[in-house]
Amino acid sequence: MYFAALLARTEDGWEASDTELDDVETLSDLADLAREASPDEDTVLVLIEQEDSWFGVVRVDGEEDPRIFVSDAAAAARSSYGEILLTDELLGRDGDAGDDLDALDLDGTEDGEDDDDAADADVDAGSAAEAVPHGPVGDAAILDDLGVSEKELKSLTEDALTEIAEALGASEVLETVR
Structure with a gap:
């Protein structure tokens, strides 16, 4: 079972919305979807997880290229949503x-x-x-400035998105869309 949500940072804190990824075919499509969630070009996080298998975080800051972290590339590679995140660049290809x-x-x-x-x-x-390597790939420092260190991010397993949301102070808004 998959779960995907957008967390957009605004002046008033984090706003969450669940999102359907059925029409998303590329990382570019996903970044565009994230940008639509924040018209003021604030930070938007796309959180994706497959229960007990892997999770991914995509960070979009305005028009900058998206930054990506995937907890287990090999597990994500077996998933249609994971394949969106596992770009050649991310995998070093x-x-x-x-x-x-x-x-x-x-x-x-x-x-x-x-x-x-x-x-x-x-x-x-x-x-x-x-x-595809087993284990984490991507930018493990993706959430450093938001309160989740590289070490913490790499150590998350079950319930990772909840723990990330708690560190961001967004657990309540994330739970509303879960």
């Missing part, structure tokens, strides 16, 4: 790898000639590129 040079025949063989070693190397490289 080169998004352009494997396009132009792979199209050229630079493996030392003639066209049509088989080279089993080159084929095996391509398979191994593809597997390594698709590997």
